[in-house]
Amino acid sequence: MKMTSLQLLNRFASTATLSAMVAVTGVSSAQAQDDAELSDGGEKGNIAILVNSLDNPYYSAEANAAAQRAEELGYAASTFSHNEDLNRQRELISSVVGQGVDGIILDNADSSASVAAVRYATERDVPVVLINREIPEDGIAIAQLTHNNNQAASQVAQAFIEKVGESGQYVELTCNLADNNCVARSNAYHRILDQYPDLEMVARQDAGGDLVEAQQSMESILQSHPDIVGVVAGNGPVALGAIAALESAGVADQVTVVGIDGSNDERDAVLDGKLYATAMLQAQELARQGVNQLHQYLETGETGESERQLFRGILITEDNAESVNDFQYNDN
Amino acid sequence: MRSRLTISNTTIIKRSTGVVENHHSFPFSVTKCGAEMNDRRHFKRSLGMVLLMSTVAMTSGFKIVSSEELAKIRNEGSSPEVDTSSLFHDDITPWANSSSREADEVLSAIDDQSFSEACQEYGVQKSQAFPCTFWVQVAGTVDSVDTSSRVGKIILSSGDKDVEILIGPVIPNTTLRDGYPEVDYSDFGNQDAFATLSEGLNSEVLSLVDEVGEITPGDRVSVVGAFSTWDGQEDAVQIVPVALNRVNAE
Numbered sequence: 001m002k003m004t005s006l007q008l009l010n011r012f013a014s015t016a017t018l019s020a021m022v023a024v025t026g027v028s029s030a031q032a033q034d035d036a037e038l039s040d041g042g043e044k045g046n047i048a049i050l051v052n053s054l055d056n057p058y059y060s061a062e063a064n065a066a067a068q069r070a071e072e073l074g075y076a077a078s079t080f081s082h083n084e085d086l087n088r089q090r091e092l093i094s095s096v097v098g099q100g101v102d103g104i105i106l107d108n109a110d111s112s113a114s115v116a117a118v119r120y121a122t123e124r125d126v127p128v129v130l131i132n133r134e135i136p137e138d139g140i141a142i143a144q145l146t147h148n149n150n151q152a153a154s155q156v157a158q159a160f161i162e163k164v165g166e167s168g169q170y171v172e173l174t175c176n177l178a179d180n181n182c183v184a185r186s187n188a189y190h191r192i193l194d195q196y197p198d199l200e201m202v203a204r205q206d207a208g209g210d211l212v213e214a215q216q217s218m219e220s221i222l223q224s225h226p227d228i229v230g231v232v233a234g235n236g237p238v239a240l241g242a243i244a245a246l247e248s249a250g251v252a253d254q255v256t257v258v259g260i261d262g263s264n265d266e267r268d269a270v271l272d273g274k275l276y277a278t279a280m281l282q283a284q285e286l287a288r289q290g291v292n293q294l295h296q297y298l299e300t301g302e303t304g305e306s307e308r309q310l311f312r313g314i315l316i317t318e319d320n321a322e323s324v325n326d327f328q329y330n331d332n
Numbered sequence: 333m334r335s336r337l338t339i340s341n342t343t344i345i346k347r348s349t350g351v352v353e354n355h356h357s358f359p360f361s362v363t364k365c366g367a368e369m370n371d372r373r374h375f376k377r378s379l380g381m382v383l384l385m386s387t388v389a390m391t392s393g394f395k396i397v398s399s400e401e402l403a404k405i406r407n408e409g410s411s412p413e414v415d416t417s418s419l420f421h422d423d424i425t426p427w428a429n430s431s432s433r434e435a436d437e438v439l440s441a442i443d444d445q446s447f448s449e450a451c452q453e454y455g456v457q458k459s460q461a462f463p464c465t466f467w468v469q470v471a472g473t474v475d476s477v478d479t480s481s482r483v484g485k486i487i488l489s490s491g492d493k494d495v496e497i498l499i500g501p502v503i504p505n506t507t508l509r510d511g512y513p514e515v516d517y518s519d520f521g522n523q524d525a526f527a528t529l530s531e532g533l534n535s536e537v538l539s540l541v542d543e544v545g546e547i548t549p550g551d552r553v554s555v556v557g558a559f560s561t562w563d564g565q566e567d568a569v570q571i572v573p574v575a576l577n578r579v580n581a582e
Contacts, residue, residue, distance in 0.1 A: 138521065148461045150527045151506070158504050166482060184523045191527060195502045196482055306518040310461035 036095035042076030045102035047294065049079045050092055052107060057263050058283050059107065061327040062131060065284035066105050069291040075102070084109045086117075093117050097126050103294045105287070106141075107132040111180045115140065127297050131290040132283075133181060134308065143293045144308045145286050149181050152260055152279035152313025153188030159277040159315060160193075160230060160258045167198035168229035171221055173242055175209040175234030182209070182234045185260055189232050202228065207238045214241025222249050229255065236261030236278060243274050262316055267324040270316055279313035283327035286311045416532030424512050424533070425556075425574045428467050432556050435470035435569070439493055442466075442564040450564065456511045463560040465511030468571065470495055471554040471579060474547055485570070486547055494568035497555050497576065499541045506530040507560040507572045508537070537572055544576050552579035 038046045047070045051059040059081075067077035078096070082089035089109040096104065097120070104121055108114035111133050118128045118140050130144040164170070172189065175182040193199055203221045207214035214233065218241065222228075231246075233239035239259025246252040252274065259266060262280025269275035289311075293303040314320075314329050323331050433454060441450040451457050451464035472488040472495070483504055485496040509515055509530040520526040547553060557573035 134522070136521070146523075148523070150523045151461065154504065154506070180522075187524050188527060191531065192502075192504060306516065308518045308521065309459065310517055310523075312461045 036080055036092050036099075037078075038096060038099045038101055039076040039078045042071075042074060044074040044295075045076070045298070046096075046100070047075045047077050047103050047105060047291070048092075048096040048101045049077055049105045050082055050089065050107065051079070052082065052084050052109070054079070054081045057265075058261060058281070058327060062107060062283040062287040065328075066131070066287035066291050069288040070105075070295075073291065073295045075295075082109050086110055086113050089114065090117050090120070093121050097121050097124050101126055103298055104128045105290050105294060106130055108135065110178075111135055127294060129290045129294045129297075131286055133179070138307055141307070142297050143290065143303050143305060145290050145293075146308075146310060147181070147281045147286065148310040148312055149184040149260075150188040150191075151310075152281065152315075153185040154192055155313070155315045156258045156260055156277055156279050157189050157192035157232065159317065160232060160256060161196065161199070163256045163276050164199075164230045166196045169200050169202045169225060169227060170230040170232060171218070171225065171228055171242075172201055172204040173207045173214050173217060173231060173233045173238045174204070175207065175238055177206050179209070185234050193232070207234075207241065209235050209237060211237040211241040211244070214238040215245045216241075218242040218245030219248070222246070222251070226251070231255060231257045233257065233259040235259060236263045236266040239275055239278065240265060240269060243269060247274075260313065262314070262324055262327060264324065264326060267316065267321045270318055270321040273318070276317070278316045280316050280324050280329055281313050281327060282311050282329065285328070414529055414532070416529065417536060419512075419515075420508075420533055420536035420574070423514065424508060427512065428556050428558065428574045432467040432469045432558075435468040435495060435571075438466050438468050439569065442561075447564045456513055458510065458513070458516065461517075462510045463562045464564075465507055465558050465560040467511060467556075467558045469554070469556045470571070471552065474549050474551045474553060476549050477547060486553065488553075493566075496568050496570045497553070497557065498537070498570050498572050499547075500534075500538045503534040503537055503572060505560060505570075505572065507558045508533040508574065510560060511558040534572075537574070540573060540576060544578060547578065553577065554579050 038048065049063050049066045049070070051063045054060050054063060063079045067079055070077035078101075080092050080096075082092055086109050089106075093104065093106075104126060106114075106118065106128055108117070108130060112135070114133075115135050115137050118130070118135060121128050122140055122142075127142045128140075130141045130146075132146055134144045134146050135141065170193075172186065174186050177183055177186070193201070202225045205217045205221065207217050214237065218231070222245065226249075231239070231242045233242055236259050239257050239261075242257050243252060246255050246257070256276045257274070258276050259278045260281070262278050266275055266278045270278060289309075293305060297303050316324055320331070323329050438450075438454050441454055445453070447464070451466075455464040455466045457464040470488065474486055475489040476487045477499075478485045478487060478496075482500075482502040484499040484501065486499055488495040488497070506527070509526070515529070517523075517526055520529070554575075554577050555571060555573050556575040557571040559569040559571045561569070
């Protein structure tokens with residue numbers, strides 16, 4: 001389970017390269033259904049599951065969990081990837097709606113710009129459950145399930161302070177400030193950290209949620225700020241990128257790194273003592289609950305729940321990292 | 333969503349469709365026409381323009397509303413404005429005073445029952461996204477006051493578990509917001525607004541602590557407040573106070 005930072009980097013660089021290729025070509029392994037053809041055979045009908053890149057472990061975990069749950073409930077599940085491309089998302093939704101899909105589980109491409117796409121489906125009597133990312137309007141999607149980013153980031157920030165103390169210089173590498181979830185995490189970090197006047201943020205950079213970009217940013221920042229005590233990262237790949245840079249510079253043991261996501265690679269980094277803490281987002285549970293509520297709506301006309309629902313992020317340290325597997329927490 | 337046209341401080345709302353349309357501002361208001369325009373022809377032309385637009389508006393399903401109504405409409409679907417001081421003093425504190433249980437009773441229940449049973453009987457948990465919050469009252473002698481961290485604490489002499497009262501200046505959790513049943517995330521629509529509410533409530537706690545003044549070891553205090561926990565396994569409970577009194581102050 002242990003691996004060096006170079007191995008970690010190589011693994012993520014490969015993923016990043018593949019993701020980039022996917023983004024350019026618009027074709028991924030999960031897009032064998034590139035023409036958005038719905039699967040047949042669901043006793044209760046068809047559900048389409050639309051997420052970002054399926055090469056990303058988070059999106060893969062939520063898509064697989066959603067599909068599995070849909071099939072358990074008697075639906076044929078079809079999974080598609082929009083690769084965070086709004087046009088692609090619009091085409092996919094238009095296509096599956098045209099084919100008579102019964103409901104859509106959507107991790108949308110962009111919180112604000114996706115309102116129209118969700119409305120397109122719901123105006124044609126196709127209910128949409130949003131997972132992971134909310135939209136800024138109520139009453140269009142039948143449910144919006146997202147992670148409690150504030151709670152997750154607050155707990156990580158508190159763990160960070162417990163480790164580094166209440167003074168020193170630190171760096172923030174954000175995940176992607178065009179993403180509302182990343183903004184919420186950054187704000188939550190600062191709600192805690194900014195209450196400590198002797199804890200000084202000396203650099204802040206948006207690493208776009210990407211490991212390689214985070215590593216390059218961290219390398220650059222270290223040139224100007226070699227005496228930092230910590231790095232707070234907006235997501236897992238960014239935290240791992242920072243670790244790679246710190247290891248290259250030979251200062252990893254002097255700098256505390258924390259992140260949010262809870263991938264298996266972060267889990268391993270925590271167990272290796274390289275990542276001090278992270279918050280595991282319950283991607284699988286959130287996706288399953290999304291399907292449950294879509295099913296409930298299709299059966300009864302209502303979900304029985306509030307439209308906006310939060311899911312807890314679970315603080316992960318070396319004490320409980322073994323319980324993490326594919327964004328699922330097993331504490332038995 | 334309704335679309336609207338604006339004529340100075342009045343607004344026309346289109347009631348028929350859900351389509352957002354352009355927001356037009358006219359160069360003068362109806363009330364200004366007679367008072368400020370000496371040029372009679374200009375006045376007639378302007379008045380004619382207003383009448384024309386009003387006619388168009390009236391015949392196309394638009395309605396004139398006041399600025400106040402517009403503000404209300406604009407706020408529809410957005411986060412509510414919350415007076416955190418009023419919420420703290422007029423709602424949460426009275427509710428806590430009437431709902432809290434003796435800390436010993438609650439802590440015993442957590443130890444003796446399953447955590448979920450104890451939470452169900454004594455606590456508030458709005459969903460699995462939030463820890464269980466227990467509203468408690470406790471009185472005791474101050475064992476120590478720990479201000480070595482910005483998360484300052486009054487530590488009470490007690491039994492098995494340490495009972496700590498958070499006094500700031502940093503209150504790192506969202507216990508009061510999450511433990512008050514009438515506050516729901518669905519009413520806010522975004523996590524930042526929801527977090528801001530918690531910050532406001534925690535600020536009220538700091539004001540409360542300031543009003544009490546310095547507390548030193550040996551003082552007797554009584555507290556009503558809340559602590560939150562995911563599993564009840566912590567060695568100490570950290571109570572966020574909504575009422576804090578020095579019992580021997582008189």
